[in-house]
């Protein structure tokens with residue numbers, strides 16, 4: 452049996468499959484109909500879908516990195532479903548398996564839910580996130596992490612990542628955030644080392660981190676209070692902090 456976490460939101464469930472060292476792959480599901488958001492690793496994802504008899508309606512891709520698109524053609528063939536990625540990634544052929552593209556004008560309805568596409572470039576040029584307003588859920592992959600944010604790859608930019616984080620910060624504060632990596636501990640130690648956390652809060656967070664199996668999902672309310680990357684008010688401040696994190 453493939454190990455996964457399952458969070459229930461009324462009639463819907465989010466299944467989180469841990470893959471590789473620290474990735475999560477997500478399935479949003481209702482009555483055994485599902486939407487796969489990225490695929491970090493073919494085997495556990497394909498197996499989990501089979502074991503749980505979930506039939507996919509679509510595969511949504513946040514960005515083209517290998518740990519988000521592994522085996523998507525095979526999974527799409529197994530479920531006879533379409534693969535949709537961002538317009539930027541589609542036009543530059545970064546996700547050659549994709550059947551069509553999405554942008555902020557796309558009206559995407561799957562498994563009875565409206566998916567709002569939010570363009571969140573920065574980690575990569577073509578990164579998108581998926582927001583389901585009716586459930587207060589955001590799938591933002593490698594844009595925002597708990598207590599951190601994604602790295603800027605050569606095709607991304609600090610400026611656009613800052614803008615994307617600002618966009619996310621404007622969503623309702625009760626938004627539940629599913630990010631694609633379990634990086635919270637290392638983000639916490641970075642913030643602590645650089646005295647960016649109130650020491651009292653820091654002790655409390657550390658206790659919680661050491662006791663919890665997973666720190667995803669997080670909430671926008673929590674991140675707005677504690678995530679220094681999300682709290683930056685200028686692009687310069689953000690770039691300085693992100694570069695400091697890159698140094699380790």
Ligand SMILES: [Fe+2]
Nearest residue numbers: 514516574593
């Ligand atoms: Fe990535």
